[in-house]
Amino acid sequence: MLAQEFLGPSIDWFALSPYLMTVGGALLLMVVGALTPLWPRGLYAGVTIAVSIVAGVLSLLVWDDIADGGATTLVAGALARDTFAQFLTLTVLVATILVVLVTDGELRGSDGDGPEVYALLLTAATGAMIMGSANDLIVMFLGLETLSLALYVLAASDRRRNASQESGLKYFILGGFASAVFLYGIAMLYGGARSTNISEITTFFRDTVTVGRNDALVLVGIALLLVGLAFKVAAVPFHMWSPDVYQGAPSNITAFMASVGKAAAFAAMLRVLVVALPFHRDDWRPVVWVLAVASLVVGSLLAVVQTDVKRMLAYSSVSHAGFLLVGVEAAGHRAGELDAGSGLQSVLVYLMLYGVLVAGTFAVVTVVARNHEGDTGLDAFAGLAQRRPALALGLTVFLLAQAGVPLTGGFLAKWGVIQAAVDEGSYAVAIIAMVAAVVAAFLYLRIMVSVWLQPSPEGVVTERVPAMTGLAVTVAVVITIGVGVWPDWLLSVTESVSTYAR
């Protein structure tokens, strides 16, 4: 008989309920969906959206608890229970709902319809939420893999198109490599800090004085973690996979990658750099600076020379990653201090708004692509305004917002990031970012020219807009313009995200 009884950690089940909800939803869809014949129209999506909404409500309730009780950690320090995690969870869920609406519009009635895609979307969303909430690097890695593995399959989910298979395979091989690098980074950091727990890592570096910069293990670990994360956020020079994968994957899945995938990766990056490694901020901040500038410049320039809209959006997403990195860099100036500045907040707000924008953009792309047998070249968009004025208007709102035109959510997002950077005195990177935004604006103008100013070619059938896709576009437009005109509530709500658990 063992002398000691095994004591499990006390578990706050309620704080875990959003994750359990989405996992439960995925299991339900998978198991019940497999045992029953094809469900009636839209039911898979309906269940997925209901699950996401319930998870979102639960997350808001947890947020309420945090406002009363303060940030804590869960399950013996494995997960963080703070507004940062809840806000990211909400971001992921909002983007997931939009993507599910588009997916329903895309799949309903086709032979690809079934519970699998929805179950995978919920699984991926859970992984993303875990990444943003992880307070332990191993847990973060689990979240990363949950998200990534689901995404590999989703990228290849369009069985009829070879490009989709190719995209899935490419993503799998390169993503697996990046995950390995990330894991290796964790191992190195463990060697230096003797823990994988973020709270313990921070405490260790606070209490330990390194003499003569004798911390090669830690620095190598940080470098490897950064490479792994930079791959996931598609920052230059680790962006090579993104145009091919974005182009090949079904458009609704691309929307998911660009919104949820990016949000989760950036949340993880903030957790690793700002929360876990504030005492090494002078080591990692210059690297982030370089990544930011490279992503801004290369992303914007390469976006302009593309001819395929999905590839354009892939490169523009690289440029957006550059913007987000500007915010991370700003957060790095005062990481770990009591008055941490607004860098972290600006990144999270950006992720939320960009998630909505990009989901809306790809919703329109889905509609156009299907009308042209998967072709998403610029020519496929010619004259869209003549055929579908409302859809064209929606796309225009998203593109203008991505270009950073005022009174849209996109402007607010950019303003927040630049504000954080200027507050820290990073003028150079702020100016580079704004100029890169102008270069990127040329790309959005190119799409708009095609949509509005080119005549619709002879014999092009008017696009069929599924009701659910239309709904997704409408919701995204309302959020984009609503937040742009009246942003105060979002800003005051997110003020508390800088007081994260540690």
Place this chain on the structure above:
Amino acid sequence: MSAFLAAAGGPELAFPVLSMLVFVPAAGALAIAVLSRRRPEYMKLTALLASVFTGALSIWVLQAFHGDDGGFQFVSKHPWIETWGISWHLGVDGISLFLVVLTGVLFPLAIVGIDPHNDDPARDKPYFAWLLLLEAGVMGSFLSLDLFLFFVFFEIVLVPMYFLIGGWGYEGRVYAATKFFLYTMIGSAFMLVSILATVFIARANGLGRITFDLIELAEGADFAVSTGRWLFFGFAVAFAVKVPVFPLHTWLPDAHTQAPTAGSVVLAGVMLKLGTYGFLRFGLYLFPEAARWSRSLWLTLAVIGIIYGAIAATMQKDLKRLVAYSSVAHLGFIVLGTFAFTSQAITGSVMQMVNHGVSTGALFLLVGMIYERRHTRQISELRGIQHVAPIFAAAFMVVMLSSIGVPGLNGFVGEYLILIGSFLTARWWVVVAATGVILAALYLLWAYQRVFHGEPDEENRTFPELRWREAMTLLPFIGIIVFTGVYPKPMLERIEPAVGALIEHVSDRTGYVEPQPAAVVPADDGADHADDGHGEEG
């Protein structure tokens, strides 16, 4: 400074007339957007109603304006984004008053005076919606007293203008529209960073909190000399592109030439003034030291612009392009007056902003009418129009003379004030700039001669005479041209107190003493100069 502080409160009205100036056109645009596409006849009507109502409001502001008050009036201030210290803060003073009125008057005329060349009547809908949205944006830019708000409006005007040029312009419209959008946006990129830096540095130097309020920043913040210069530079790039100051002007001929007539009228009439107005309102007011320090640069660029614009205009084969280049020259005068730092010169600049809006706006209308009739803008293809359309030619003549700056018409008063006011502080620049007046006569009269004189050939013999609707559109322009030319006093009286307050602010901040003209009549009555000059030249 005291004048500004005292006036910052201004007479507050229960009726938010300035907010209405922004919201009425915006609401009109929205109304058009929701109107059925199958009823194109309502589009123009709605646009006209909204713009006429806005114009009436602006004229009401003009008559209710207290002329002897140099501060902001009709101020309306409401918190907008409190987290960031941003408020919906509008106000009008002598500098912005006439630009607001000009905007209010120009839009209905542009809407009623000339139709877009639409093959498909359904395309009326977006055209008028964009035009009204543009009006809301321009109004907002002239009225904003909050840096964030100003930036929002300054940026937002790009979108409707882009679509107007791109959608209803001529052959090279997509290129021109894209160029216009990107050029202006590059400038704004610098301004955005500068605005944010201004706000954060002001927090550390004197204000202690974050606010985007223009008056609070200008009065409360204390920038180090080199900091102020950097910040000013950020703003200046944006305004210099918008004006446009040589060598950033290359977007302008393309945009003007390719834009639909109403677009050109608005672009020349009010949008270019966003740049010169920005220099006065945000450059000189926020960063007086930096503006003083960099004045030689701006004066030089202004003079280069005057001469270069005039020479380039002389060489043009396309009538519309000629007028576009003449804008470069005219705006050079305005920049010259702005950076001369005397009450007379700045008053002249403000007045010239309005004058240029009226006369160049009218010129673009006339060129648009020529194009509608002959489907060409090439000077070489037009000849002898005076013989077949004498009234049309007379109208063109009056507007053109105003643009040249002939005494008795409005252009003269502004240009003369700028030149005489700048003479004390920028003598040699004025000497060169004055030759620009002669060049203006050269390129415009030569163009007139080639287009209107001579024997009309086969194609020009059927050139239709001015129609009633066109005449009624041109009449207000000509009325303003003659009235302000003969009797500029009421206008100058309202501009001068605000300019005086601005100069006083500059003096307070930099210790600059405005040189008083010894030999000339006292500066309190600009109308007298005009009359004097009239006598001398006549």
